Amino acid sequence: MFARARTGAVQASIRTAQAAAFNKQASRDMKVLAILYKGGEAAKQEPRLLGTVENELGLRPWLESQGHEYLVSDDKEGYQSFLHKNITDADIVITTPFHPGYLTRDLLDTAQNLKLCVTAGVGSDHVDLNAAVEKGLEVMEVTGSNVVSVAEHVVMSILLLVRNFVPAHEMIERGDWMVSEVARNAFDLEGKVVGTIGAGRIGQRVLQRLRPFNCKELLYYDYNGLPQETETELGVRRVADLEDFVAQCDVVTVNCPLHEGTRDLVNADLLKSFKKGSWLVNTARGAICNAEDVAAAVKSGHLNGYAGDVWNVQPAPKEHPWRYMKNALGGGNGMVPHYSGTTLDAQQRYAAGTKQILENFFQGKPQEPANIIIGNKGYATKAYGQR
Ligand code: NAD
8 A cells, every 4th residue: 555655656756757847848938830811801800700810819928928939820832831931940830721731741841840730620631640640749629619610501501402592592682583493493301311421520410400300311421330329319320331321312411531531532433322413511621522523413413412611722723613513403502611610609619729739738738638639649539530
């Protein structure tokens, strides 16, 4: 007993010494870099737009009061960019999925002092996670911070496609009124089969929100199966084979991360298995769906419509096919810029979560386990592929 207490005391004093050493290091000025999106006039008028270059996640006074250097910009592409020039001696990089600072292997190779990459939001696919593991970097995201925001957007997008909302609204703006023109491609969600690829935090919240719509069935496809109680509570059925899954759905919604197993997952081949006239909603990541193949499927009517807010390149170039694709009846496009997870409510949550991650890091405190994507033992999540 006494010996155990003594061992505990020795361990505690080692931990105190380690913490003191860490804090000594952390208390030296750290260089913190943030790549955020430009907010312009809107950000000057609306201080709750925290995720912008102008409002800097609200972190500057706090970081500077701790003696750290804080550099913020939206300039992220190319060797001459702010990101490429400043990452070389940065200790921490904060990025956001809404304006992704791509932390490629090549770029990480140039980062001599980097220890921590923080995603202000959810989805760290813009970081080369395998390279981060090899380099011993930690990657954290603010897990859960915007999952309700996205789930609500998914339900809205499903409804606007199924009910043919966008052409109906455009007709009103044009000053026209011809009910049959829009009613000819408008349906009820009730009685349809809806399925999610990925049944994690967002996928489950989508399914939960769809329950009162009395869909014919709610399905999911995910290599991580849900516990039986959750399946029963949500009223969902798992389909193990992806082609079989999409063939049963009237609406497919994509809610899995982008990784090597999901890049280009929805391509011309898989689209052949989709029901003719079905709808596809993707708020996960643009590159999970092949841009040209989706646009061709919408044009041909194989897909009645596609909606989402995520693009394979962000900002999306003017000529991106998803900006202009339409089905034969002039509808079927519910695309918007990447904003479903950056409502003002979400911004408040992911700004606060980013601060908490930094605070834990500076003080050598353990991070919230759910926020750890790459920890000191490599991948800490099962969401970024089966390994
Ligand atoms: P999560 O980790 O809670 O759930 C992801 C689920 O996807 C997991 O259950 C995982 O097993 C599953 N999955 C992974 N690979 C799969 C595959 N090949 N096939 C089927 N399922 C697979 O994550 P979450 O919080 O639900 O977020 C999901 C993704 O949504 C994020 O990674 C991000 O890319 C995206 N997202 C977008 C926005 C936005 O603003 N549009 C905001 C937040 C998140």
